Amino acid sequence: MPDPVLQVEDLxxxxxxxxxxxxxxxxxxVRLDGGRTLAVVGESGSGKTITGRAIMxxxxxxxxxRGRIVVAGxxxxxxxxxxxxxARGSDVAMVFQDSMSALSPYLxxxxxxxxxxxxxxxxxxxxxxxxxxxxxxxxxxxxxxxxAVCRFPHEFSGGMRQRAVIAMALVNRPALLIADEPTTALxxxxxxxxxxLLRELQQEYGMAMLLISHDFGxxxxxxxxxxxxxxxxxxxxxxxxxxxxxxxxPYTVGLRAATPRLDARLDTGGERTRLRxxxxxxxxxxxxxxGCAFAPRCGLAxxxxxxxxxxxxxxxxxxxxxxxxLHLAACxxxxxxxxxxxxx
Amino acid sequence: xxxxxxxxxxxxxxxxLRRFLRKRTGVAGLVMLVVPLVAGLCAPLLVRIxxxxxxxxxxDLLHPDGGRPLGAFGGVSADxxxxxxxxxGVDLFAQIVYGIRSSLFIAFGAxxxxxxxxxxxxxxxxxxxxxxNAVAGxxxxxxxxxxxxxxVIAIMAIVPPEMPRGLVxxxxxxxxxxxVPARIIGAQAGAINARTFVEAARATGAAxxxxxxxxxxxxxxxxxxxxxxxxxxxxxxxxxGLSFLGVGLxxxxxxxxxxxxxSLPWIYSGADVWYMLFPGAVVFLIVFGATLxxxxxxxxxxxxxxxxx
Numbered sequence: 001m002p003d004p005v006l007q008v009e010d011l012x013x014x015x016x017x018x019x020x021x022x023x024x025x026x027x028x029x030v031r032l033d034g035g036r037t038l039a040v041v042g043e044s045g046s047g048k049t050i051t052g053r054a055i056m057x058x059x060x061x062x063x064x065x066r067g068r069i070v071v072a073g074x075x076x077x078x079x080x081x082x083x084x085x086x087a088r089g090s091d092v093a094m095v096f097q098d099s100m101s102a103l104s105p106y107l108x109x110x111x112x113x114x115x116x117x118x119x120x121x122x123x124x125x126x127x128x129x130x131x132x133x134x135x136x137x138x139x140x141x142x143x144x145x146x147x148a149v150c151r152f153p154h155e156f157s158g159g160m161r162q163r164a165v166i167a168m169a170l171v172n173r174p175a176l177l178i179a180d181e182p183t184t185a186l187x188x189x190x191x192x193x194x195x196x197l198l199r200e201l202q203q204e205y206g207m208a209m210l211l212i213s214h215d216f217g218x219x220x221x222x223x224x225x226x227x228x229x230x231x232x233x234x235x236x237x238x239x240x241x242x243x244x245x246x247x248x249x250p251y252t253v254g255l256r257a258a259t260p261r262l263d264a265r266l267d268t269g270g271e272r273t274r275l276r277x278x279x280x281x282x283x284x285x286x287x288x289x290x291g292c293a294f295a296p297r298c299g300l301a302x303x304x305x306x307x308x309x310x311x312x313x314x315x316x317x318x319x320x321x322x323x324x325x326l327h328l329a330a331c332x333x334x335x336x337x338x339x340x341x342x343x344x
Numbered sequence: 345x346x347x348x349x350x351x352x353x354x355x356x357x358x359x360x361l362r363r364f365l366r367k368r369t370g371v372a373g374l375v376m377l378v379v380p381l382v383a384g385l386c387a388p389l390l391v392r393i394x395x396x397x398x399x400x401x402x403x404d405l406l407h408p409d410g411g412r413p414l415g416a417f418g419g420v421s422a423d424x425x426x427x428x429x430x431x432x433g434v435d436l437f438a439q440i441v442y443g444i445r446s447s448l449f450i451a452f453g454a455x456x457x458x459x460x461x462x463x464x465x466x467x468x469x470x471x472x473x474x475x476x477n478a479v480a481g482x483x484x485x486x487x488x489x490x491x492x493x494x495x496v497i498a499i500m501a502i503v504p505p506e507m508p509r510g511l512v513x514x515x516x517x518x519x520x521x522x523x524v525p526a527r528i529i530g531a532q533a534g535a536i537n538a539r540t541f542v543e544a545a546r547a548t549g550a551a552x553x554x555x556x557x558x559x560x561x562x563x564x565x566x567x568x569x570x571x572x573x574x575x576x577x578x579x580x581x582x583x584x585g586l587s588f589l590g591v592g593l594x595x596x597x598x599x600x601x602x603x604x605x606x607s608l609p610w611i612y613s614g615a616d617v618w619y620m621l622f623p624g625a626v627v628f629l630i631v632f633g634a635t636l637x638x639x640x641x642x643x644x645x646x647x648x649x650x651x652x653x
Contacts, residue, residue: 056547061474089548101540106562115558116548168548 003073005175005208006032006055006092011067013047013054013232024050025232028067032225034175037202037209039223039240041216041255047232048212052178055210056092057084072175090120093169095198097181099161103153109137109164110149113171120172136167141197159190166197173205180212195222216259220244225325228252231293234315238327248318248329248336250298254278292332304332363644370640376633380626384444391438394425398442398598402433410615418618426622429603430610440623442598446510447587448630451579453514458521459572466526467564470533471556480530484523492520496582500591509593513586517579525571529564536563566645573638577631584627600627 013025025047032038040048054065057076069076072091079087096102103112113133118124124132130149137145140163153161162182169177179198183191199222202209213219219226219240226243228236228251236249247253257276280297295301295308315328364370383390391397405419406412411431413419418427418436426437469477496516503512536542542559550558580600586592587601600623607620 058543058546085549085551087549088546094544094547096540096544098540102544104541104545104559104562107558115545115550119549119554165544168544172548 002033004031004070005034005072006030006210007068007070008051008055009068011051011054011065011069013050013059013063013065015063017062023232024063025054025065025229028229028232028234030227030237032176032208032210034208035202035206036224037199037211037222039211039213039219039226040229041213041219041226042229042235043214043255045231046229048214048229049180050232051229052094052180052210052212055176055178056088056094058088058094086120089116089169089174090172091174092176092178093172093174095162095165095169095177095179095182098185099158099165100153100185102165103161103168105153108150108152109156110134112164112168113137113149116168116171132171133167136171137164140164140167140170140201141193142167158186159194162186162190162194163197166194166201170201170205170207174207176208176210177202178210178212181214182211183218184213184215191218192221198222216256228255233293234328234330235294236329236331237315238318238329239320239325241321242318242325242327245321246319248327249294249331250300250333250336251278251294252329253336254297292330300333300336307332360644364640367640367644369636370644373633373636373638373640376629377637378633380444380630380633381448383441384448387438387441387445390441391435394435394437395423396435396438398435398438400434402428402435404433406430406433412610412615413618418616418622420618427618429606430616430619436603436619436622439598439603440600440626443600443603443623444626444630446593446597447580447583447600447627450510450513450517450583450593451576454517454521454579454583455572455575457514457518459525459568459575461518462522462525462529462571463564463568465522466529467533467556467560469526469530470535470537471552471560473534473537477530477534480526484527487520487523493582496520496586497589497591500586510597513583513592517582521575521579525575528571529567532567533560533564536560566642569645570638570642573634573641576638577634580627580630580634 008028008030011025011028011030012023014021014023016022024045028047028051030038040051042048050059050063053059055069055071055076057065057079059065065077067077071087074083074087074091076084076087103109107115110130110133113136114126114129117129117132118126133149134145137148142148142160142163148156148160148164153164156164162185166182177198182198183194186194195218198209201207209222211219211222223240225237225239227234228243228249230251235251236243236247238248242248243252244256247256254276255278258278278297290312291309292298292301292311292313298308301308311332313330313332315330318327318329320327402424405414405424405428407414413428413430413433415421415427420427424435424437426435426440428434429436429439465480469480499516500509500513503509537560542555545555545559583592584599584601584604587599588605590605592601593599603623604620604627607616607623610616611620
């Protein structure tokens with residue numbers, strides 16, 4: 001097996017403020033190969049964004065990470081600042097949710113991309129970096145790139161800006177791209193274009209992509225594998241197929257049921273279905289005791305009983321539909337009842 | 345697209361100056377500030393053109409009883425453009441232009457020093473935050489609680505005569521002038537540092553100084569210029585005020601504040617109102633002009649306002 005582009009082992013991220021420590025990511029292990037896309041899914045506060053930041057070592061003040069993160073052969077958690085700067089932008093790059101705020105209003109589009117080029121290769125002249133920016137803008141599908149390099153972010157539409165952000169992230173051909181909700185701020189038609197572009201560039205560059213999202217529609221159209229996070233823990237991991245067709249964690253089922261689907265009427269024979277919310281709110285990470293973090297909101301917890309409250313479930317291997325990919329779920333129930341029942 | 349085209353497009357100047365020139369109040373303020381400033385700079389030349397100097401006494405132009413200037417407007421004539429000073433008969437125009445020199449240069453010096461320090465400290469506070477923010481914040485709080493003006497007066501009263509009073513004034517004013525600007529710049533820098541594009545720069549591998557220079561300073565530049573323009577009139581007033589109180593510059597150095605202070609009895613008695621009106625108008629022009637220009641600059645340099653327009 002080739003070395004994975006991204007390898008995360010037992011990652012724990014905790015925040016300390018006012019003497020109180022909260023674990024926002026716990027015991028997370030991930031492996032991602034080049035050319036593949038892993039979607040990280042979960043509600044707000046599930047730790048998906050923090051996981052992405054931890055990989056780049058861009059954690060906010062007061063947060064600390066333990067465990068092991070290897071990106072393209074580089075140990076990120078033990079790397080010093082110099083080494084980190086070298087890795088950021090060339091080994092691993094990031095695309096942000098809000099493209100307006102991800103670009104400096106004082107710099108034109110070309111300056112952003114040229115800066116990214118010159119940061120990692122100071123021998124490139126300003127002119128050459130500028131020319132490289134034009135090339136890259138052309139590559140991400142911005143019309144009249146020679147004109148566009150001199151435009152300022154506010155002169156661009158949201159979709160164009162996100163393309164520019166992608167150009168800035170990919171200009172150094174990173175081995176790993178972390179896309180943090182890259183399409184959330186865009187309208188639906190543009191979303192599809194941006195996702196198609198990301199896919200296309202990923203194929204071309206053979207890079208690995210970590211897609212952080214809460215939208216199963218987006219996940220379904222791009223991801224190869226899916227990691228479902230709940231309260232900072234891995235709830236379920238598996239191929240897109242397994243997660244969609246035979247979810248093994250009640251939370252995954254709940255998330256799926258909470259996603260609007262165009263084909264819902266067909267499924268139910270024309271009957272109108274209501275979107276289902278998962279009752280309750282994510283637990284506070286501060287007072288996480290033993291037991292399954294999802295248990296208070298889980299419709300199936302009473303089927304198992306006390307075990308859900310006293311024992312933290314560990315990820316265990318679940319059956320897969322085909323080709324023997326890894327499918328893990330952290331639930332005490334070995335087998336979930338049929339989808340309809342769980343949702344009810 | 346050829347490289348020449350890229351360069352050409354890049355060469356578009358930022359239209360800040362043009363936008364400023366479109367603001368009538370700003371241009372008016374700039375004129376009000378620049379005219380006295382140039383007059384101060386060219387003081388020796390102007391005085392020579394007038395054919396006077398700031399020290400010669402002209403007792404022949406004074407009323408023998410009481411010493412007020414003869415003639416209208418405090419003795420205004422072709423020889424003495426703004427009349428003469430009562431009792432001594434010194435040329436008022438010469439005193440004023442030399443006075444602008446000392447007042448304005450001290451104010452400029454103090455503003456440059458304090459704002460430069462505030463900019464460096466504020467940027468550092470905003471970028472590094474943490475303990476630096478905490479320490480600097482407490483020091484600024486301490487300075488706020490400190491009776492600054494009393495302290496300045498006390499210091500100026502005990503400055504040894506051999507020390508250059510002008511330089512001491514600059515340093516003392518700068519010492520008390522950096523706190524508010526540093527806090528404002530620090531808050532702004534902190535807000536910028538938290539914005540996604542700084543994060544994005546970090547995510548492309550930019551080093552701290554690169555982030556400060558390329559991402560933060562362009563945002564702070566406008567604020568710094570405005571704070572400078574706003575601190576200037578305050579310092580002009582304080583320099584004038586200190587001289588007014590008798591703790592400013594040395595007695596024989598012409599100074600706007602001293603002129604105002606000396607003119608007080610003459611305006612109380614109504615014997616020579618022009619003695620106060622001429623230097624007062626100059627102080628007013630400078631302070632009002634700097635405030636107007638500062639306001640206009642803020643509007644022009646503020647990106648958010650630009651976006652709204």
